[in-house]
Amino acid sequence: MIPLAGAIALAFAGSAYAEEQIVKIGHVGPVTGPSAHLGKDMENGAKMAIEELNAKGVMLDGKKVKFVLLAEDDASDPKQGTAAAQKLVDAKVNGVIGHLNSGTTIPASKIYFEAGIPQISPAATNPKYTQQGFNSAFRIVANDGQLGGTLGRYAVKTSHAKNIAVIDDRTAYGQGVAQEFSKGAKGAGATIVAEQFTNDKATDFNAILTSIKAKKPDVIFFGGMDAVGGPMLRQMKALGIDAKFMGGDGLCTAELGKLAGDGLIDDHVVCAEAGGVVEKDKKGLDDFKAKFQKQYGTEVKLYAPYSYDAVMTMVDAMQKAKSSDPKKYLPELTKIHHKGVTGDISFDAKGDINEGTLTLYTYKGGKRTILAVTK
Incomplete structure (x- = not known):
């Protein structure tokens, strides 16, 4: 009891x-x-x-x-x-x-x-x-409409790009941000000289990059994540492509430096992250x-x-x-x-x-x- x-x-x-x-x-x-x-x-x-x-x-x-x-x-x-x-x-x-x-x-x-x-x-x-x-x-x-569009306009108005190549990784994110970027860039007066795609697990981009190189773009935009964008930057350097490289928030990480190695050249990559804070x-x-x-x-x-x-x-x-x-x-x-x-x-x-x-x-x-x- x-x-x-x-x-x-x-x-x-x-x-x-x-x-x-x-x-x-x-x-x-x-x-x-x-x-x-x-x-x-x-x-x-x-x-x-x-x-x-x-x-x-x-x-x-x-x-x-x-x-x-x-x-x-x-x-x-x-x-x-x-x-x-x-x-x-x-x-x-x-x-x-x-x-x-x-x-x-x-x-x-x-x-x-x-x-x-x-x-x-x-x-x-x-x-x-x-x-x-x-x-x-x-x-x-x-969203991508804001992010991709802003990057597209930035490529033309600030980076003075005239000819742009676009690559996406076929994911909902990659395709979406690439489409919005293209709209923004075209609306600001650029020409899209190449549109290519890869996938989100790819490691070899030589074929698509060689094709793009022949078009002599000022900017290459990549819709995808850093794990793919890093190796892509390495291969761009190996192929002697000196176009600027742009991407959305999936690319825009602290890890990109490790993933891209010597392919990450100072001031050569421009990316945007959804978010960020104003000074206050x-x-x-x-x-x-x-x-x-x-x-x-x-x-x-x-x-x-x-x-x-x-x-x-x-x-x-x-x-x-x-x-x-x-x-x-x-x-x-x-x-x-x-x-x-x-x-x-x-x-x-x-x-x-x-x-x-x-x-x-x-x-x-x-x-x-x-x-x-x-x-």
């Missing part, structure tokens, strides 16, 4: 336990495959946010909340991405952060929408993601990067601040709704105004970030150097 004092203590403990809510937030990104370094970066940003929220002791409707991150690997593969999405739906997550690639984000978004689960992508930039009419889909970075927000992002470095022993690669902000924005909406029920907090997410480490976050009617910033970079001594932050 349990003594009375023990029974009271057990009852109290049971009551306290019952009062604590478990809120499950899913995260999906590639933590295997060629983009694993970017997927892990994104996952760690989300993990940092979850740990901070739990340390803070968030309350929802008078009950303490424990946030749990359910992390899945999609390996940048659409089939694996939809399988991961279904797994999170089956686990009854309250919201999803991800995916990284547009090619996995777009098919997965239908699964989340049908389950009524809000999804915030910290990285996917293909415009189609938010053009499907899914009220559950949001992104906190500028710089200290907040710098503080985040320092904290991230201390916690994980590695520098932010690219997406960690955006996944961190995506988690915090989602939880901000839950707090405003006083509920982690997707039906209750989704309306708050559509009208949110969240001050994040990457700047002010609010969404338009489609779920795109309002006034998304872009950061233009070049490389000097193998390291990324900011050219400008623009909108």
Whole structure:
């Protein structure tokens, strides 16, 4: 028989336990495959946010909340991405952060929408993601229409390119950003002299680069990721192609220096990252990067601040709704105004970030150097 004092203590403990809510937030990104370094970066940003929220002791409707991150690997593969999405739906997550690639984000978004689960992508930039009419889909970075178009205009107006070659990796992201770049460049008066494609696992580009070399372009634009862009730069140098090399955020990483080796010539690469902060927000992002470095022993690669902000924005909406029920907090997410480490976050009617910033970079001594932050 349990003594009375023990029974009271057990009852109290049971009551306290019952009062604590478990809120499950899913995260999906590639933590295997060629983009694993970017997927892990994104996952760690989300993990940092979850740990901070739990340390803070968030309350929802008078009950303490424990946030749990359910992390899945999609390996940048659409089939694996939809399988991961279904797994999170089956686990009854309250919201999803991800995916990284547009090619996995777009098919997965239908699964989340049908389950009524809000999804915030910290990285996917293909415009189609938010053009499907899914009220559950949001992104906190500028889309390819903004990013590719800005790069296309920059190539002509600032780099004075007249003849441009375009290569893409046939992924939803690569094709999307290349198309928007071409539109922007042509609209500014350039001629597209060559259009070639490869795939996101290719390592040999000699045939397409030799064909492009004959067209004597001023700029070669590549729609794809750094794991392919790095070796491509090496082979451009070996073939004596001195055109400038441009790309979107998938190319624009700290890793590009290692991947391109001696193919990365100073001031020869121009790329853009969706996001970036204006001067007034710089200290907040710098503080985040320092904290991230201390916690994980590695520098932010690219997406960690955006996944961190995506988690915090989602939880901000839950707090405003006083509920982690997707039906209750989704309306708050559509009208949110969240001050994040990457700047002010609010969404338009489609779920795109309002006034998304872009950061233009070049490389000097193998390291990324900011050219400008623009909108």
